Amino acid sequence: MSAEGATPLLELVGIRAGYGTIDVLHGVDLRVMPGTVYALLGPNGAGKTTTLGVASGQIQPHAGSVLLDGHEVNGVSPDRLARAGVCLIPEGRGIFPNLTVAENLRMSTYAGVSYKQVQERAFAQFPRLQERRTQMAGTLSGGEQQMLAMSRALSTDPAILMLDELSMGLAPIIVEELYEQVATLAEAGLSILIVEQFAQAVLGVANEAAIMLHGRIQRTGPPEEIAEELTAAYLGMS
Amino acid sequence: MIFGVRHSVAVAAALGTLAAVIIAVLTWKGAPVTSETFLVTTYIGLFLGALWAMYATGLVVVYTTTGVFNFAQGAIGVFAAFLYWELHVNRDWHSILALFVVVGLFAPALGVVLDILIMRRLRTASLVVQLMVTVAIMVLLLSVVGDIWEADTPRRVPYLFGINNGIDLGPSQLPWHRLIVFVVAIAIAVSMRFLLRRTRIGTAMRAVVDNRELAALNGARPNVVSSTSWALGSMMGALGGILIAPELGLDPATLNNVVIIAFAAAAFGALRNLPLAVVGAMLIGLLRAHTGAWLDFGPDFRFAHLSIAPLLLLFVVIALPQARLEVGRLAHHLRRHERYTKWWEGLLGCGVVILLAAAFSGGWLDFGGWDPGAWGSRELNSANEAMALALIGLSLVPLIGWAGQINFAPLAFAGFGAFVYLKLAGDTGNGYWILMVGLLCAPLGAIVALPAARLRGLYLALMTMAFAQAMSLIFFPHPWVMPIIGTGRQFPHIDLFGITFDDRRGFFMLMVSVFAIFVYALVLLRRSRYGRRWMAINDSQAAAATLGVPVVWTKVVVYAVSASMAGIAGVFWATVSGNVDSVQGFDLLLGFNIVLLVAAAGVSIPMAGIFLIFIPLFKGFGLRLEDAGNVDFLVTLLDIMTTYGPGLMVLGMVFNPRGAIFEMGRGFSPILPWRSDARAEIAAENAQKREPEIGELGLERPFTPEEVIAIDRRLEILDDVVPKEGYGTSRS
Numbered sequence: 001m002s003a004e005g006a007t008p009l010l011e012l013v014g015i016r017a018g019y020g021t022i023d024v025l026h027g028v029d030l031r032v033m034p035g036t037v038y039a040l041l042g043p044n045g046a047g048k049t050t051t052l053g054v055a056s057g058q059i060q061p062h063a064g065s066v067l068l069d070g071h072e073v074n075g076v077s078p079d080r081l082a083r084a085g086v087c088l089i090p091e092g093r094g095i096f097p098n099l100t101v102a103e104n105l106r107m108s109t110y111a112g113v114s115y116k117q118v119q120e121r122a123f124a125q126f127p128r129l130q131e132r133r134t135q136m137a138g139t140l141s142g143g144e145q146q147m148l149a150m151s152r153a154l155s156t157d158p159a160i161l162m163l164d165e166l167s168m169g170l171a172p173i174i175v176e177e178l179y180e181q182v183a184t185l186a187e188a189g190l191s192i193l194i195v196e197q198f199a200q201a202v203l204g205v206a207n208e209a210a211i212m213l214h215g216r217i218q219r220t221g222p223p224e225e226i227a228e229e230l231t232a233a234y235l236g237m238s
Numbered sequence: 239m240i241f242g243v244r245h246s247v248a249v250a251a252a253l254g255t256l257a258a259v260i261i262a263v264l265t266w267k268g269a270p271v272t273s274e275t276f277l278v279t280t281y282i283g284l285f286l287g288a289l290w291a292m293y294a295t296g297l298v299v300v301y302t303t304t305g306v307f308n309f310a311q312g313a314i315g316v317f318a319a320f321l322y323w324e325l326h327v328n329r330d331w332h333s334i335l336a337l338f339v340v341v342g343l344f345a346p347a348l349g350v351v352l353d354i355l356i357m358r359r360l361r362t363a364s365l366v367v368q369l370m371v372t373v374a375i376m377v378l379l380l381s382v383v384g385d386i387w388e389a390d391t392p393r394r395v396p397y398l399f400g401i402n403n404g405i406d407l408g409p410s411q412l413p414w415h416r417l418i419v420f421v422v423a424i425a426i427a428v429s430m431r432f433l434l435r436r437t438r439i440g441t442a443m444r445a446v447v448d449n450r451e452l453a454a455l456n457g458a459r460p461n462v463v464s465s466t467s468w469a470l471g472s473m474m475g476a477l478g479g480i481l482i483a484p485e486l487g488l489d490p491a492t493l494n495n496v497v498i499i500a501f502a503a504a505a506f507g508a509l510r511n512l513p514l515a516v517v518g519a520m521l522i523g524l525l526r527a528h529t530g531a532w533l534d535f536g537p538d539f540r541f542a543h544l545s546i547a548p549l550l551l552l553f554v555v556i557a558l559p560q561a562r563l564e565v566g567r568l569a570h571h572l573r574r575h576e577r578y579t580k581w582w583e584g585l586l587g588c589g590v591v592i593l594l595a596a597a598f599s600g601g602w603l604d605f606g607g608w609d610p611g612a613w614g615s616r617e618l619n620s621a622n623e624a625m626a627l628a629l630i631g632l633s634l635v636p637l638i639g640w641a642g643q644i645n646f647a648p649l650a651f652a653g654f655g656a657f658v659y660l661k662l663a664g665d666t667g668n669g670y671w672i673l674m675v676g677l678l679c680a681p682l683g684a685i686v687a688l689p690a691a692r693l694r695g696l697y698l699a700l701m702t703m704a705f706a707q708a709m710s711l712i713f714f715p716h717p718w719v720m721p722i723i724g725t726g727r728q729f730p731h732i733d734l735f736g737i738t739f740d741d742r743r744g745f746f747m748l749m750v751s752v753f754a755i756f757v758y759a760l761v762l763l764r765r766s767r768y769g770r771r772w773m774a775i776n777d778s779q780a781a782a783a784t785l786g787v788p789v790v791w792t793k794v795v796v797y798a799v800s801a802s803m804a805g806i807a808g809v810f811w812a813t814v815s816g817n818v819d820s821v822q823g824f825d826l827l828l829g830f831n832i833v834l835l836v837a838a839a840g841v842s843i844p845m846a847g848i849f850l851i852f853i854p855l856f857k858g859f860g861l862r863l864e865d866a867g868n869v870d871f872l873v874t875l876l877d878i879m880t881t882y883g884p885g886l887m888v889l890g891m892v893f894n895p896r897g898a899i900f901e902m903g904r905g906f907s908p909i910l911p912w913r914s915d916a917r918a919e920i921a922a923e924n925a926q927k928r929e930p931e932i933g934e935l936g937l938e939r940p941f942t943p944e945e946v947i948a949i950d951r952r953l954e955i956l957d958d959v960v961p962k963e964g965y966g967t968s969r970s
């Protein structure tokens with residue numbers, strides 16, 4: 001699928017970034033080719049969320065460049081990137097707890113799609129949300145909240161989707177349901193960067209995987225191989 | 239739980255209604271109630287309500303969309319009203335043009351500037367800092383108004399279309415102005431409701447306060463969104479100020495006090511519910527109008543009808559459930575290990591204070607040949623006033639600084655102290671009763687502490703504010719409380735240790751001594767077990783409770799201590815002002831100023847309170863310079879420092895939450911010969927900032943550029959490093 005020589009949709013080159021004076025990423029290189037699913041795996045504190053922060057414009061790197069479809073976007077604000085088609089579903093619950101479900105969906109329209117489309121797609125994929133459209137999002141169950149967060153990815157036709165630990169704290173059946181949606185998106189040709197701690201969840205969808213440790217990408221390769229190595233790494237570490 | 243809350247609200251409402259009925263029966267004026275008079279009164283009430291509703295709408299919109307409760311809302315209105323007067327009346331612009339320039343251009347610009355310079359940085363600040371900063375903005379705006387438009391010229395803002403044009407209503411007339419106000423206020427409230435609930439920008443405004451980062455990830459521009467909120471809020475404040483000015487007159491304090499009514503209305507809607515806030519405003523308007531028409535409270539309670547709003551605010555704040563008030567606010571904890579002031583350091587500091595005060599007021603100082611000379615009565619009057627306020631301010635140190643209990647009512651406690659003293663000592667001025675005042679004020683503090691024990695943050699601030707306002711409208715003006723008001727008699731001179739302090743300098747030094755004693759008491763208290771408990775409940779009530787600190791009892795004690803300090807200070811304040819006109823002497827704005835002063839001084843460290851002494855010293859010194867007729871710019875500088883200084887310093891907390899005084903103290907303490915710990919701390923901090931020295935890395939010489947590249951290769955830092963000139967100095 002990913003023809004050599006094509007421009008990567010998202011590319012990080014030599015990214016160093018951190019919080020305040022503490023460096024967390026020490027030179028991260030990563031490329032997501034068009035139409036592929038890239039899984040970034042690694043233990044707690046490896047710097048996965050920070051990497052997504054850099055890619056989405058929330059964190060400015062000290063060094064290195066962020067390229068979107070070949071264009072450098074260092075220093076571009078996260079809201080501009082979002083309107084340009086970068087869609088990050090953040091770690092935890094990516095929802096506005098004091099807005100209703102419908103109002104949460106309405107916020108997705110800032111990406112440049114109509115409210116009608118957002119509602120139609122979200123409710124088609126997650127009928128449960130329709131029943132609860134006037135409910136405060138903060139009072140939804142964890143799974144429903146994650147569905148609500150995911151519906152932004154489904155309804156806004158992003159250029160690239162980044163998912164940060166979609167599975168966190170959810171029952172396996174809901175995780176499965178959510179990843180089915182991801183698989184559908186991937187089949188439709190969307191480029192996706194998935195962050196997870198454990199490889200199991202993403203094995204079915206990823207084309208390429210990478211292990212991140214201590215702010216560096218240690219290895220990249222086919223997901224199955226990486227999954228094995230990751231298990232070894234976790235066992236070796238604990 | 240839900241039922242429990244509803245139950246208590248119902249009981250409270252029933253009791254309130256009962257009290258209202260009893261009051262109504264007792265004070266019934268006996269005027270005939272006809273349908274006509276009833277209607278006219280109702281329309282006046284609705285009109286007033288509409289005015290308050292406009293302010294309340296602005297407050298609620300800003301609060302729901304930025305999370306900041308804007309105490310400066312009224313002051314924005316004051317500024318706008320004066321600006322409107324300047325353009326329309328003074329410069330003869332057409333009213334529509336002036337209205338457009340002030341409400342359409344100036345107000346939104348002010349809102350955006352406030353957002354960019356200040357509010358944006360307040361998002362992660364603690365609630366105390368947030369509140370203090372908006373109070374500082376209020377005080378600064380009012381000071382600017384006072385400086386630009388000096389109070390000596392009488393000003394009036396005319397009604398739109400004049401007072402005499404309007405619809406005939408039989409017994410009276412409904413002027414266009416009032417009709418317009420009513421329609422505009424309702425239109426604003428409805429459109430704001432529509433904006434917040436039905437439009438995308440409104441949704442984004444509420445989303446940004448919920449989760450700013452996520453709003454950006456959605457593609458909304460958070461900064462633009464919150465600037466829009468501030469611009470809108472500021473426009474509503476401005477419009478309210480301009481429309482209300484013809485009714486109340488163009489007086490900054492009066493106009494600013496309107497915001498208390500707006501607070502009550504907003505609190506009626508739990509600060510977030512716009513329709514309920516409007517209903518609250520209408521309710522207050524109707525109550526006001528109808529009590530004015532049918533009830534007569536008599537000369538003893540001549541301001542009682544004005545106290546409806548503060549009483550309602552008090553009632554609502556105490557009765558309402560406290561859910562969802564401090565959502566998602568990160569507390570910024572900057573406290574490091576605090577070094578307690580040693581007992582002898584405290585003594586030394588207090589000695590220095592007394593010496594300084596004596597030197598300044600006695601004219602012992604000699605500035606390179608220019609001898610300012612001893613202070614005259616003008617200097618001493620001004621300094622005495624500031625000194626008494628500084629004393630009251632000290633009472634807030636344990637309460638706000640240590641226990642984190644925001645209190646806007648220090649003057650109410652002070653006034654109560656003055657009242658107790660007057661009752662005890664009568665005309666004798668016997669100073670020993672002052673100690674008794676301290677004891678008797680403690681229970682009042684404890685009473686206030688009881689509702690305060692379950693209130694937090696903003697609601698606590700509102701409650702104390704309402705309490706202060708109610709006291710100054712109902713309690714203090716009563717002739718039994720302050721029998722000497724209006725008689726022209728003076729508050730008796732204090733008589734202590736066989737000395738009658740009838741001379742101003744002696745009295746000044748007496749206050750300075752009391753100040754020193756207070757500071758010293760605070761130093762000791764801070765070191766005590768109680769002091770540490772108070773800090774503990776500030777850090778976390780829940781944690782303190784699990785550690786076995788009795789939270790309620792601890793709060794009661796801290797309020798009692800603060801109240802007795804304020805009460806004692808109040809005796810001095812009343813003596814300074816001579817004839818106690820309660821409503822002016824114990825008013826709210828002055829209370830805000832005191833709180834601000836204390837906040838500027840960095841409320842938590844007792845020795846920082848010493849800073850308060852500089853206000854009276856600078857005041858006196860500035861006047862002395864002026865009298866001596868030289869150094870003009872210095873006089874202006876001192877004037878600006880004493881007027882704007884505290885407000886500006888509090889604004890400085892936006893950038894450095896520990897406050898300017900704290901940092902000055904940190905800069906000063908290493909100079910003291912015995913503070914080697916402070917020197918070590920500064921040295922350690924500097925060491926962190928600079929690059930490590932070669933020797934500390936265990937190397938004998940710097941790397942050469944070639945070595946650096948080699949190391950990078952070995953570490954697989956593969957960047958194409960080009961050796962640069964001066965990249966590490968080579969051996970020479």
Ligand SMILES: Nc1ncnc2c1ncn2[C@@H]1O[C@H](COP(=O)(O)OP(=O)(O)OP(=O)(O)O)[C@@H](O)[C@H]1O
Pocket residue numbers: 019024042043044045046047048049050051091197
């Ligand atoms: N806001 C922050 N301020 C300071 N340090 C932070 C901040 N956020 C993360 N860090 C630190 O950066 C490092 C990497 O964090 P990051 O969140 O990127 O890890 P992660 O790989 O996403 O871990 P997890 O799987 O637990 O989510 C951690 O050591 C963390 O403590």
Ligand SMILES: [Mg+2]
Pocket residue numbers: 048049050091164165
């Ligand atoms: Mg993470």
